[in-house]
Amino acid sequence: MATLHTKSAARAMMSPSVILLFCWMAVPLAMTLYFSFLRYNLLMPGMEEWAGLFNYEFFLTDPAFFSALFNTLILVGSVLVISVGGGLLMALLLDQPVFGQGIVRVLVISPFLIMPTVSALVWKNMMMHPVYGLFAWLAKTVGLDPIDWLSAAPLTSIVMIVSWQWLPFATLILLTALQSLDEDQMEAAEMDGASLWWRFYFIVLPHLGRAITVVILIETIFLLSVFAEILVTTSGGPGYASTNITYLIYTQALLQFDVGGASAGGIVAVILANIVAFFLIRLIGKNLEG
Amino acid sequence: MARTVSTRRRLAFTALAWTIALALFFPILWTFLTSFKSEGAAIANPPSFLFFDWTLENYHEVQERSNYFHHMWNSVVISFGSTFLGLLIAVPAAWAMAFSPTKNTKNILMWMLSTKMLPPVGVLVPIYLLFRDWALLDTLAGLVLVLTMVNLPIIVWMLYTYFKEIPGDILEAARMDGASLGQEILYVLTPMAVPGIASTCLLNVILAWNEAFWTLNLTAAKAAPLTAFIASYSSPEGLFWAKLSAASTMAIAPILILGWFSQRQLVRGLTFGAVK
Amino acid sequence: MCTIRLENVTKMFGELAVIPGIDLQINDGEFVVFVGPSGCGKSTLLRLIAGLEDISGGAILLNGEDVSSLPPAKRGLSMVFQSYALYPHMTVHGNIAFPLKMAGMDKAEIDKKVMAAAKVLNLTEYLKRKPRNLSGGQRQRVAIGRAIVREPSAFLFDEPLSNLDAALRVNMRLEITELHQQLGTTMVYVTHDQVEAMTMADKIVVLNRGNVEQVGSPMDLYRDPANLFVAGFIGSPRMNFVDGGNAARLGATTIGIRPEHIGLDREKGLWRGVIGVSEHLGSDTFLHVHVEDVGTITARTGGEWTLRHGETVFLTPDPDKVHRFDESGRSMARAITPDLGALPRHVNGAPASGAPLQ
Structure with a gap:
């Protein structure tokens, strides 16, 4: 169904979205790129001068950059593994006949609906507090020494918090996919003598491939820019132990007012994200075609 | 389920599922309970679960201290405003992509998705400076604008997948019946896509309500939504857990309840229709 | 009221010529059936006449006037789709009234026309229902009702009976033929079923791979098929x-x-x-x-x-x-x-x- 009328109308109707998004992406990105070559600090207005690659050199040789890069990868990787793995197990469990499945689903999805600042604060104070937190109380009840989670294991703590937020999402998407699995196919495999494990491996897992791809894509988009959880709990510390790239650039821009340095960091973050996106988009494009 | 399962097996699964679900839900439940305790009871050791003196005092104090309703109103304006604006721009675009696809449609969709991959921090500085120069810092209009752009790709994607399920025949019938393009979208497409549009709105409201990067960095007090309101409780000015809990409960309750009622649409929406 | 004339009409999809070039004359009041195997271009031809697709070359004339670049709404034609394409969110009344509403007719007038159409099509008692609560035959009638209320200069039917079961199809065949005799309006009807073509048409156009194989009355085609294709296509067994x-x-x-x-x-x-x-x-x-x-x-x-x-x-x-x-x-x-x-x-x-x- 396409005539010249509809085609030109289509172009006209698509252009606001495309133009706005393009501006939203291109203009600030160009500015970031420009700033990244300047010595530009908001505390010293009027002192801007061409800095060449200095900002990049500074940012890339800063030891903080490497720990931030490392932390970002650990954070994204661990949360993906925990949420997809745990989500798969949860989905398989919830796919079984369970009394009150509706309520269970409601309970499980809840963490996903909580705003990051709230979940970070609740975990920081009421769960992980070394004296009054529930974890401390639990540890003491079983006779262990309570841990000061956020200073002893800051990155692990943040991984826990973020995983708690994303596990429900993975669970529910995988569950939805599981429930669309053709019962006949499973029964046919059972008739063919396939054991439970083989049925899972050859039928369930391939069926879930698409859903798992979607989970990985969406979670990666959001996990690369985890921010509020860090800001509220550890502020990136101690030292840089729980600083990710996003948070590192934030500190440079809005705490140290170093626009040039932050911009160079921003460009580095964009390049890193592009590398990740390149593979993800290919993966997703292939998987969403079918 | 075609087969019958023994009651014992069913009970075992039920027990396991409920245990895990309650464990996942526990932090929320705990926050809710704590919000009704006195500050002393909130940090009591051992903690008391139900047997404490229930009080509403914390809610009063939170409202008085940090004006909850002001921030709540900001959250409402930001999330609904950006959703509405996003829909206004995205519906025509999704129509075009679904019903008049070209060779480039898939590429444009992929490009839109890829803008979501752009780390916000990469454009934080210029946006911050532009907003400062245009006096948009700490304004609702500025936040609505930013969140519209942030979530636009998701809105377009979701609408696109929903629109694609509407048979093109029906739109052609409208065209034969003398409807103009605008009438076709207004009288035929939109009413048919109501479930899809509703679930798109819902997801978008939730995402905007909980968005914490831009709302924290571009606001101070005037336009600060609930994300920033809560963040202000993170400063270590003593252990006011009961008040923190009351504030948290108030910040999450509206969206939690909305999400509970619509979880199915929510999940389906978030998968871009890729998982049925 | 309406003659349709195709002059060397061509349609390309990319490099592919779906219709390499067709000349055809459809006279006022005629019931013309386009028939051919699937993929022969018959539906495309109908959509070209409707204006739902652009022609790649040639001209389409309605009453001698070139309408090739007019949008569908301005051609004054009605179409009944294979899937019926009813508006699922409107009642039967709403569906039939839609084209009149689009034409900006006032409400009393619309109601009168809808009632009249419903009466002709035996739909009076279903006017408040939504399409999903109707049987296949009733949906078909609503689609026809929607087409007739605006009193088009010609009707276009795109395989309208193929989703009905065999018994209903025979019924609807009769009803459409009767409707044609009552209204005397030009009708163009696309089908892959030669029985429909033989029983309903004044004039059959046999299409194959985008070309017209033969044009003639049903009995002409039956008696004197122009070639092997028509001979094999018309007649059962x-x-x-x-x-x-x-x-x-x-x-x-x-x-x-x-x-x-x-x-x-x-x-x-x-x-x-x-x-x-x-x-x-x-x-x-x-x-x-x-x-x-x-x-x-x-x-x-x-x-x-x-x-x-x-x-x-x-x-x-x-x-x-x-x-x-x-x-x-x-x-x-x-x-x-x-x-x-x-x-x-x-x-x-x-x-x-x-x-x-x-």
């Missing part, structure tokens, strides 16, 4: 084709005989064959007879037919009804009755004057 020696003796590359033009005899006849499958329809029986050197021939006979699988039967084509085709598949003149005597004759022992069967 399909015409038997025989080539090789038997055709060559009649001066043709292929000869065609319809199943209903073959005489059957237990004792004698032109060809001797063995009965394979026999299909009993009650009123008729179709026999699939294996004839040596000729192939499997389908023959029609009366309902009460007693010979069974494996028995021998003799077939004799009606000499007046034998179609001859040349090597390019075109029909050859049938002016002279072919001399069947030229063909070798089989007799089952007995003299060639045994009593015919039945």
